[in-house]
Every structure is written in structure tokens, then in C-alpha cells.
Amino acid sequence: xxxxxxxxxxxxxxxxxxxxxxxxxxxxxxxxxxxxxxxxxxxxxxxxxxxxxxxxxxxxxxxxxxxxxxxxxxxxxxxxxxxxxxxxxxxxxxxxxxxxxxxxxxxxxxxxxxxxxxxxxxxxxxxxxxxxxxxxxxxxxxxxxxxxxxxxxxxxxxxxxxxxxxxxxxxxxxxxxxxxxxxxxxxxxxxxxxxxxxxxxxxxxxxxxxxxxxxxxxxxxxxxxxxxxxxxxxxxxxxxxxxxxxxxxxxxxxxxxxxxxxxxxxxxxxxxxxxxxxxxxxxxxxxxxxxxxxxxxxxxxxxxxxxxxxxxxxxxxxxxxxxxxxxxxxxxxxxxxxxxxxxxxxxxxxxxxxxxxxxxxxxxxxxxxxxxxxxxxxxxxxxxxxxxxxxxxxxxxxxxxxxxxx
Amino acid sequence: xxxxxxxxxxxxxxxxxxxxxxxxxxxxxxxxxxxxxxxxxxxxxxxxxxxxxxxxxxxxxxxxxxxxxxxxxxxxxxxxxxxxxxxxxxxxxxxxxxxxxxxxxxxxxxxxxxxxxxxxxxxxxxxxxxxxxxxxxxxxxxxxxxxxxxxxxxxxxxxxxxxxxxxxxxxxxxxxxxxxxxxxxxxxxxxxxxxxxxxxxxxxxxxxxxxxxxxxxxxxxxxxxxxxxxxxxxxxxxxxxxxxxxxxxxxxxxxxxxxxxxxxxxxxxxxxxxxxxxxxxxxxxxxxxxxxxxxxxxxxxxxxxxxxxxxxxxxxxxxxxxxxxxxxxxxxxxxxxxxxxxxxxxxxxxxxxxxxxxxxxxxxxxxxxxxxxxxxxxxxxxxxxxxxxxxxxxxxxxxxxxxxxxxxxxxxxxxxxxxxxxxxxxxxxxxxxxxxxxxxxxx
Numbered sequence: 001x002x003x004x005x006x007x008x009x010x011x012x013x014x015x016x017x018x019x020x021x022x023x024x025x026x027x028x029x030x031x032x033x034x035x036x037x038x039x040x041x042x043x044x045x046x047x048x049x050x051x052x053x054x055x056x057x058x059x060x061x062x063x064x065x066x067x068x069x070x071x072x073x074x075x076x077x078x079x080x081x082x083x084x085x086x087x088x089x090x091x092x093x094x095x096x097x098x099x100x101x102x103x104x105x106x107x108x109x110x111x112x113x114x115x116x117x118x119x120x121x122x123x124x125x126x127x128x129x130x131x132x133x134x135x136x137x138x139x140x141x142x143x144x145x146x147x148x149x150x151x152x153x154x155x156x157x158x159x160x161x162x163x164x165x166x167x168x169x170x171x172x173x174x175x176x177x178x179x180x181x182x183x184x185x186x187x188x189x190x191x192x193x194x195x196x197x198x199x200x201x202x203x204x205x206x207x208x209x210x211x212x213x214x215x216x217x218x219x220x221x222x223x224x225x226x227x228x229x230x231x232x233x234x235x236x237x238x239x240x241x242x243x244x245x246x247x248x249x250x251x252x253x254x255x256x257x258x259x260x261x262x263x264x265x266x267x268x269x270x271x272x273x274x275x276x277x278x279x280x281x282x283x284x285x286x287x288x289x290x291x292x293x294x295x296x297x298x299x300x301x302x303x304x305x306x307x308x309x310x311x312x313x314x315x316x317x318x319x320x321x322x323x324x325x326x327x328x329x330x331x332x333x334x335x336x337x338x339x340x341x342x343x344x345x346x347x348x349x350x351x352x353x354x355x356x357x358x359x360x361x362x363x364x365x366x367x368x369x370x371x372x373x374x375x376x377x378x379x380x381x382x383x384x385x386x387x388x389x390x391x392x393x394x395x396x397x398x399x400x401x402x403x404x405x406x
Numbered sequence: 407x408x409x410x411x412x413x414x415x416x417x418x419x420x421x422x423x424x425x426x427x428x429x430x431x432x433x434x435x436x437x438x439x440x441x442x443x444x445x446x447x448x449x450x451x452x453x454x455x456x457x458x459x460x461x462x463x464x465x466x467x468x469x470x471x472x473x474x475x476x477x478x479x480x481x482x483x484x485x486x487x488x489x490x491x492x493x494x495x496x497x498x499x500x501x502x503x504x505x506x507x508x509x510x511x512x513x514x515x516x517x518x519x520x521x522x523x524x525x526x527x528x529x530x531x532x533x534x535x536x537x538x539x540x541x542x543x544x545x546x547x548x549x550x551x552x553x554x555x556x557x558x559x560x561x562x563x564x565x566x567x568x569x570x571x572x573x574x575x576x577x578x579x580x581x582x583x584x585x586x587x588x589x590x591x592x593x594x595x596x597x598x599x600x601x602x603x604x605x606x607x608x609x610x611x612x613x614x615x616x617x618x619x620x621x622x623x624x625x626x627x628x629x630x631x632x633x634x635x636x637x638x639x640x641x642x643x644x645x646x647x648x649x650x651x652x653x654x655x656x657x658x659x660x661x662x663x664x665x666x667x668x669x670x671x672x673x674x675x676x677x678x679x680x681x682x683x684x685x686x687x688x689x690x691x692x693x694x695x696x697x698x699x700x701x702x703x704x705x706x707x708x709x710x711x712x713x714x715x716x717x718x719x720x721x722x723x724x725x726x727x728x729x730x731x732x733x734x735x736x737x738x739x740x741x742x743x744x745x746x747x748x749x750x751x752x753x754x755x756x757x758x759x760x761x762x763x764x765x766x767x768x769x770x771x772x773x774x775x776x777x778x779x780x781x782x783x784x785x786x787x788x789x790x791x792x793x794x795x796x797x798x799x800x801x802x803x804x805x806x807x808x809x810x811x812x813x814x815x816x817x818x819x820x821x822x823x824x825x826x827x828x829x830x831x832x833x834x835x836x837x838x839x840x841x842x843x844x845x846x847x848x849x
Contacts, residue, residue, distance in 0.1 A: 057647075102656060129493060148488065157505055187643045198632040204568035208575075208625045212644035219614070219651035226658040232753035233665045241720040242577035243745065289675035292723045315671060317663055344782035 004163045007098045010154060014101035017108050021074040025115075033075055035203045038082050040062050047088075049220045052227065054177050056220050058185065059213065060087075061147070065189035068143050069121045069136070070196060073111030080107030102154045110147035114139045123198045132198070137190055142208035142370070149181070176405055188213070192333045203249035232319070234278070237285055244288045245295045251361055256281035261395035263345065266387070271324065276345040277329035283349055286312030288330075297364070309333045336381040347383055354378060371396070418595040419530040422588050425532030429540050429626040430510055433503015433603060436569030442791035444504060447496045451489075452508060454635045458482045458642070459512035463532075464519060467649060469611055472701045473736070474528070477619050479534060480585070481645055482625030483509045484578050485638055487543035490560050492643070493634035502543035505513050509539050517638075521536075530592045538585030543625075545577045557713045567628065582616050583609075589597040598831060603699035610703060618648040670713040678719040682726055686799055688712035690790040690832065702784065708783045711762035715825065718746030718763075730795040737766040762787060770822045785822040789829050792821070806833060 027033075030107035035326075040063060049057040055301035060083055070178025075143030084103030085096055127130055156170035188209060238252045249287040263273040286308035287295050294305060313330040316322045331346030334355055342350075355374055367379070375392070378384050437444065462478030474531065487505050489498050513536065517527035547557045556577065559570045586608045594604035618665060622645050629637040670684035691712040695705050716731065719742050733741050747764035750756050765784035772778040773785075796809035811828060817823050831839045 057651075100720055127633070132633060184643065185645055188638070188647075191625070191629070191640060191644070194629055194632055198627045200563070200565070201568045201571055201628060204571050208621045208628075209644060211621040212648040215614045215618040215648035216644075216651040219648065219655045223651065223655040226662055227653060229662050229753075229755050230658075230665065232755045233662060233669075236669060236750055236756070237754045240669065240720055243749050285672075288672045288720055289677075291676075292721060311675065315610040315668055315675065319661065319668065321661060326431065346657060 002161045003158070004094070006158055007094060009157075010098060010105070011101045012107075013134045014081070015102045017105055018050060018074070018077050019025075020373045021108050021112065021175060025073075025074045027074045027391060028345070030071075033071055033199050034069060035206070036063065036067050036075075036079055037082070037204065040079060044083065044086050044144050046217070049217050051220055051360040056180070056181065057213070057216055058178075059108060059217075060103075061182065061185045062213075064103070065110065065140065065144055065185060066196075067148060067193040068111035068147075069119060069189070069193045070115050070141055071111075073108050073115060076111035077104050077108030080104040098157065098158065102151070105154065105301050106147045106150035109150050110143040113146040115145040119143070121193055121197045123200065126198045126256075128308050132194070136193065140193065141186055141192050144182060144189070148164070174349065201233070237282060239287050240372065241284050244292060245284070247296070247361060248284060248287075251356055252281050254356050255352045256284060256397070257288055258356065258395050259349050261344075261398055262348045262352060262388075264393045266344065267349070268344070272345065275324035276328060276348055278322065279325040279332070279345060280349050281324065282312065282316065282322075282354055283329050283332050284308070284312070285315060286310065306333065330384040336378075336383050338383065342383060347388060348391070351378060351384060353387055354381075409747045416592075416595055420593060422530050422537065423533045426515055426536045427814050429537060430503075430506050433501060433506045436503045437501045441504075444500060448498060448500070450637060451492060451495050451498055454488045454638060455482065456509055456512040456515070458638055459486070459509060460519075462642075463513060465649070467615075467653055468656060470656050471607065471705070472610055473608070473611060474614060475778055476535075476611060476762070477615050477645060478583065478642060479513070480539075481619045481642065482579060482626075482638060483512070483535065483621035484619070485626035485641070486580075486582075487539050487624050488546050488557070488560075488574055488627035489630050490557055490627060491631040492637075494633055495635065501838075502540055502547055504538045505543040505547075506536060507633070509536055531589050534585050534588035534592065537588060538581040541584055541654045542577050542581035545580065546574065548648045560631075571624050571628055574627060575620050578623050579616075580622040582620055586612055586616075596837055596838050597693075597840055599696045600699035601702070603696075607702050615648065615652060618645050627685040650667045668711050668715050669717060671795045673719050676725075677718060678722065678725045679769050680730075680798065682799065684713050684716060684796055687787065687790045687794050687834055689716065690793065690829070691786045693793075694786050694790060694825060694828045695783070696839040697831060698756055698782070698786075698824065704783065707758045707762060708786060710756065711759045711766075711783055713793060714746060714750055714759065714789065715766055716742070716746070717741035717749055718744065719817035720749075721745060728795075728798070730798075732792045734796040736767065741766050758783075769820045773822070774818070782825075785825050789821050792816075793829060793833070798823075 006212055009014075040060075043063055046057050046059065051239040064076060064083070067079050071079065080103035081100050087096075087099050087103075088368040091099070095111060104113060117139035118135055120126065126136060143406050144218035145309075152171055152174045153167075155174065156167045159165050159170050160167050163211050192205055192209045195201045195208060196203070199205070201208070233370035242249045255282075256277050260273055260277030263276040268276065289311050290304065290308060309332060313326045316326060316329070325341055328349045330343040331342050332349035336344035336354065355378060356371045358374040358377060359371060360368070375389060377390075379389060413748075414454065434441075454570060459482045460480050462480075463476045464484050465478055466474045466476045486508055491497050505632050513532045517529065517532060520527035545556075547555055549555060550558070556570060556573045559573075562570060565588050587605055589655045590604040591601060593599075593608070594601040597604075625641040627640060633640060667685070670688075673679045674681055674683070688709050693703050695708050700708070700844075719726070719731075722742070726734050726738070734742075737769035743764055743766055747760040750760040750763060762781055762783035766777065766779050766787045768780045768784065770780070770785065773780050792813055793809050794814055795807045800806075810833065813821055813826055813829070817826055829840075
């Protein structure tokens with residue numbers, strides 16, 4: 001159980017660090033600590049704002065950072081311990097233990113960095129502008145960086161131990177996705193501390209700083225809702241195809257699923273996997289602009305029929321969020337036989353489409369092939385290689401697995 | 407003979423503009439003699455404030471409904487109204503009149519840039535903002551029990567300043583509400599929609615951003631004694647985060663609208679409907695809805711439903727002539743509408759839109775005689791669709807008149823009289839029910 005071992009090490013570190021901080025700097029049970037505790041509870045109830053599995057606004061980072069200046073390292077460490085422990089709903093116990101230790105460590109280290117850099121939140125020591133810069137702004141920036149790096153390293157460590165993802169990859173992903181936001185958190189925490197202590201507003205400072213953050217939170221939630229709406233609206237496009245061509249009912253959804261899984265199996269980047277999946281879903285859209293009789297006759301040999309991939313891509317041309325899916329939509333129909341070298345996503349959708357047509361949709365006279373027959377036919381197409389077929393077989397196996405587990 | 411005393415065509419907008427000018431004049435008269443000294447004393451602060459307000463107005467935010475707001479400029483202008491002690495600078499002790507002057511100069515600069523880039527600056531709206539900020543300056547700097555104003559109280563020691571902060575936020579809130587109410591009055595007048603509906607939409611849509619705007623001015627005033635002039639840009643950081651988030655959400659909403667519009671193109675590409683028919687019907691339907699005082703949420707559903715009202719034609723074997731459903735047999739119309747609604751229902755979030763599409767063929771007679779509940783959205787789309795089918799998108803007056811006459815023949819039987827009335831007003835003048843700004847002064 002390497003994961004348990006890792007958690008044990010982190011917990012030991014946290015206990016050691018907290019004991020040192022409390023012994024060295026002490027905790028004074030002030031009313032300010034109580035205010036921060038209330039803030040922490042509020043933060044836990046509201047939660048950080050997550051859009052597409054990425055934290056876009058982290059209240060907890062702001063609260064902890066301001067706490068490092070106002071409460072000192074020991075207070076900030078304890079605050080982190082509590083916030084980590086109660087983070088999220090239905091979290092398994094050992095994850096809670098790890099979170100508590102992890103947040104306590106990076107919050108305590110941040111507080112320590114603030115003090116070591118000469119930081120103070122005492123109004124008496126913050127008389128002129130240079131004090132504000134050198135004794136508050138810069139130390140807070142340093143604490144921000146330390147908190148961020150400690151957080152990233154501890155998280156990357158647990159992902160390395162649990163899932164085998166290399167630390168460097170994980171660090172790069174985390175820094176790229178949340179690094180810039182941390183600068184914003186640093187500035188907001190700075191404003192909170194300035195208003196609280198030197199400007200002498202006390203806890204009212206929280207009310208002033210919180211307003212814009214709540215607005216941002218509201219807007220990001222709306223944004224997430226719009227993204228869901230987008231997915232639903234794509235379903236309407238699929239429904240339009242199926243109204244036009246009833247024999248294709250369910251085809252788009254199956255091709256989308258197969259294309260996505262194949263792209264994943266072939267190791268494409270997440271954005272390309274998503275683009276390929278969407279291309280699979282919308283590959284037949286162009287058929288809606290063909291005469292109904294032609295589409296329903298299901299005669300793929302007709303000349304005008306083969307214009308549908310280009311028509312589909314044209315229909316979606318103006319939509320920036322679908323730009324990545326267009327080449328595969330446009331190329332899927334010819335990708336398996338073309339003379340030039342078609343791109344991988346187009347070939348993926350081409351294979352998924354052809355396989356589904358052979359095995360599920362069937363020919364106009366009702367001929368439906370078995371899996372091995374269809375794969376034999378696909379093997380004969382010029383741009384279908386062993387790798388692609390292996391991805392197809394793996395995705396089909398996954399489909400069966402998912403059906404069984406359902 | 408033309409009358410010399412012609413009533414202005416938009417009395418409300420003109421009044422707001424006039425009030426703004428009068429306020430500015432009074433302010434200048436009050437402190438005009440000291441103007442030179444004041445400018446010399448506060449030069450760095452004035453430059454920063456004017457610069458930030460002007461730049462803030464260039465970063466306007468287009469809300470999902472199409473309204474424009476300038477949260478950064480509003481918040482910075484309020485900061486000027488409140489600020490007193492500034493670390494490293496002279497105490498910013500000026501009259502409300504001078505506050506108004508500073509804000510005016512900044513907004514005029516921004517308006518000039520907007521003009522140069524061929525955008526309408528919306529002068530009456532700027533005047534409304536000036537009036538709101540002027541009011542805030544008066545409330546903060548001149549009003550208070552026994553002469554102790556909020557502005558004086560900023561110098562209080564200790565946590566009593568927390569109370570001052572709350573007071574300043576209250577004043578800022580009053581200023582913003584005054585600005586929003588004036589802006590919605592101007593808007594209601596121009597698009598000839600009910601004033602109450604305009605105020606309701608303006609306040610509800612602006613509510614979240616307002617929360618962020620009203621705290622920023624007080625934040626600047628209370629941090630300036632510590633941070634100096636840096637307080638203004640620093641305090642704008644949280645607001646900018648809120649601004650960015652709202653902007654992203656608004657852009658996303660726009661993308662979704664575009665996606666729905668793509669669906670309306672499907673029937674055009676297939677040769678079932680005339681080019682841009684759905685876009686025109688949707689434009690008309692939204693304007694009619696706005697004149698009838700419908701809310702933003704309803705208007706959006708109407709817009710989507712109007713874009714998709716012919717979607718059901720997609721599976722027809724043979725296109726109907728010109729795609730004009732108004733000329734098709736009633737039973738065919740109903741089938742098309744039902745098929746369209748069935749397709750739209752695939753997106754669970756668009757149920758209301760589907761209902762509007764489904765009921766768009768029901769004659770108004772059934773509402774009146776049998777009490778059949780036909781949603782207002784469907785009644786509007788029925789009417790707008792008939793108008794566009796009959797004019798075929800032409801704005802030729804003879805065709806428009808003929809189309810309106812034909813629709814009037816079906817009044818009360820086929821069409822809802824209130825909707826027809828609103829349609830006539832919308833068709834009469836291009837600004838009725840439209841959100842986009844038109845310059846008041848450039849005529």
C-alpha cells in the first residue's frame with residue numbers, strides 16, 4: 001500500500017511542522033481567529049468554483065493566504081488543518097486525513113515564509129509606502145508562491161504514488177492550469193489584509209472584498225450551466241439528422257462514443273479526444289441539407305450524396321468551439337480510401353462510421369454484418385492500419401464491458 | 407412653417423442630459439473660481455482618476471441580453487466621489503461639483519474614443535451615470551448629522567471605520583440604483599416598451615455586477631490613506647475578476663445562440679425556407695415581445711423558438727413553396743410544428759422553446775372561445791412569421807402595408823390583437839423594441 005505510506009509521511013510532516021510552529025510562535029485564541037473560522041465554514045459551504053474539472057476560483061486559497069498574514073504561521077496551519085479535513089462531501093476517510101495534513105503543511109509553510117521575509121500585518125510597523133511594499137506586499141507574494149508550490153508538489157506526489165503519473169507531468173499541468181489564478185488570489189488577500197489591519201476596518205474588510213468574488217462565483221456557475229446547454233443543443237443537431245434519416249437513429253451517438261474511445265486509446269491529447277468525439281457525433285449533419293428522398297434511399301453511390309461531409313462542415317464553420325472538429329467531419333467519408341495522407345481524427349471517425357454502418361445500420365435491403373466480417377472488410381481499406389483496428393477492437397471491448405456493468 | 411419650440415422627440419433622454427448639464431453648471435459655478443488652484447494641488451490624483459475612469463468606459467461589458475454596462479468606469483467614478491486622504495498626496499477635499507467635473511472630463515474623453523472607433527457612446531446614459539455619481543458625492547461630502555459627513559468620518563480612529571465603510575457602500579448603492587433607473591427610463595422611451603419592465607430587467611440583470619461595483623469605490627477611499635494612488639488600480643482587481651467571469655459567461659451565451667442559429671440554417675440549406683427568414687422572424691418576434699413588456703428569460707426563449715420555428719420542415723419529402731407556412735394547409739402547418747417541437751425536445755433545457763414552436767399554429771380564436779392556453783411566445787411567433795412570409799422580407803412600404811392589412815383581416819380570429827398592435831408599432835419605426843443604441847445628438 002504505497003498510497004497509505006505516502007499519506008503517513010505527509011501526516012508525520014504536518015504534525016512535526018505544526019508542533020514546531022506552535023512551540024515557536026504560539027497560537028493566541030483571538031477573536032480574529034474566530035472570524036477566520038467563520039470564513040472557513042462559509043468557504044466550505046460555498047465550495048471552490050470548478051468549471052470543466054478545473055478550479056477557476058479558489059476561496060480557500062485567499063482565506064488561507066490572508067490568514068497567514070493576520071493569524072501568523074501557527075494559526076494559519078491550524079486553519080488549514082480544519083479546512084482540509086472538512087473539504088468536500090462524501091470524501092473517503094483517508095483522503096480527508098491526507099487533505100487535512102496537506103493543507104496544514106502548505107498553509108503553515110506559507111505563514112513561515114511570510115514571517116521569514118520580514119512580513120507583518122501590524123499597522124504600527126506599516127507607516128509609509130515602502131513599509132507596505134517590503135513588509136507586507138512582497139512577503140505576501142512569497143507566501144503565495146510557497147503555498148502554491150508546496151500544494152502542487154504534495155498533490156503531484158500523491159498522484160504519482162496512486163496512479164503512476166510522473167511528478168513532472170503533473171506539476172506542469174497544475175502550474176499551467178492554476179498558476180496564473182494564484183497571482184490574483186495573492187492580490188485579493190493583500191487587499192483584505194490592508195483593509196483589515198492598516199486601514200482599520202476589521203472584519204468589515206471581508207464584506208468589501210467578498211462582493212466581487214461572489215459575483216465572479218455566480219458568473220462562473222452560469223458559465224458552467226451554459227456549457228451544459230451547449231451539449232444539449234448539440235443533441236438537437238443529432239435529432240435533426242435522425243428526423244431526416246430515421247434509419248440513422250442512434251448511429252450518431254454510437255459513432256461519437258466509438259470515436260472518442262478510439263482517440264483515447266491511440267493516446268491523443270484530451271482536447272483532440274473531445275474534438276474527435278464531437279466530430280463523430282456530427283459527422284452526418286450535412287445530410288440534413290440534401291433532398292429527403294435521396295437521404296432515405298440510402299444510396300451512398302449517388303454523386304450528390306458524397307457532398308454531405310463538406311456541407312456539414314460548412315454549416316458549423318462559424319462556431320469557434322467546434323473548429324477543432326471540422327477537419328474530421330469534412331474528411332471522414334474519404335479518409336479510408338484517399339490518395340493523400342488523411343489526418344488521424346478523420347480516419348478514426350471514418351472507421352467508427354463505417355463499422356457502425358456495416359454492423360448496426362445495415363444496407364437498404366437489410367443486410368447487417370457480424371463484428372468479425374465487418375472488421376475483415378475494414379482491413380481491406382487503404383488507410384486502415386493494424387493500430388487503428390486494434391483501437392477499434394479495444395473500444396468495442398470497452399463498450400461491451402460498460403454494457404455488462406450497467 | 408416649422409415651429410421654433412418643437413417638443414424633443416425623446417423627452418426623457420433630453421431631460422436626463424439637461425439635468426446632467428445643469429448639475430455640472432452648478433458645480434462649476436460653486437467652485438469655478440478655485441478651479442486653477444485645485445487642479446494644481448491635485449494634478450497627479452486627477453490624472454489617475456480621469457485616466458482610469460476613461461479607460462474603464464472603453465472596457466464596456468455586453469450583457470447576455472445585449473445591454474452595455476461599464477462597471478469599471480462606474481466603480482472608479484464612485485471612488486472619486488468618496489476619496490479623501492491619499493497617502494503621499496494632498497487631501498482630496500473638493501466639492502461635489504468638482505467631482506462631477508472630473509467624471510465629465512473622463513467620460514467625454516471616453517466618448518470621443520468611442521466616436522472615433524465608430525461606436526455610439528450613448529451620451530444620455532453617460533449623463534445618467536454622471537447624475538448618480540454627483541448624487542453620491544453630495545450624500546458623502548455634504549450630508550450628515552450635525553455637519554459630520556461620511557467623508558469627514560473616514561478619518562475616525564479604529565474599527566468605527568467599519569461603520570463608515572458600510573455607510574459608503576449604502577451611498578454607492580443609491581447612486582447606482584439612480585443611474586440604472588434613469589438608464590432604463592431612457593431605454594424604455596427609445597424602444598417604446600413599458601417603463602416598469604425596463605426597470606425590472608435593468609435591475610435584475612445588473613444586480614450581481616452592482617454588488618461588485620458598490621464595494622469598489624469605498625474600498626479605494628479606505629485604502630488610499632495607506633496605499634496612496636495605487637489604491638484605485640488595486641481595488642479594481644477583484645472587480646476585474648468579476649468582470650472577466652461575467653464576460654466569459656456572456657460570450658458563452660452568445661455561442662449558444664449561434665448554435666441555435668445554425669439549426670435554423672439547416673432548413674435554408676436544404677432549400678425548405680428562404681434565406682434569413684428565421685433570423686428576420688426572430689428579430690421581429692423579440693422586438694414585439696419587448697414592446698409587450700416581456701422579461702429577458704421569456705425573450706430569449708422566444709428568440710430561440712423563432713429561430714427554430716420551421717425546423718420541422720427538415721423531414722418533408724417535398725419542400726412547400728418558398729417555405730411559407732402561412733400559405734400551407736392548417737393540418738400541414740400543425741404537423742411541421744409538432745415535428746419541430748419533437749426534435750427540439752431532445753435538449754431537455756429547451757422544453758419551453760419546444761412548447762412555443764408546437765403551439766405556433768394555434769389560431770387565437772381557440773384562446774378566446776375555448777380558453778385554450780396558448781403561450782404568448784407562440785402567439786408572437788405566429789404573427790411575426792405571417793408578416794415575414796407575406797412581405798418575403800422586403801421593407802417596401804406597399805408590401806408592408808399589404809401584409810399588415812392581411813394580418814388585420816385575421817385579427818381576433820387568427821391573431822392576438824395585442825400582438826398585432828405591437829407588431830404594427832415595431833414595423834413603423836426601426837428603433838421600436840430594439841436594444842442597440844442610437845446616438846441622440848448626432849442627427
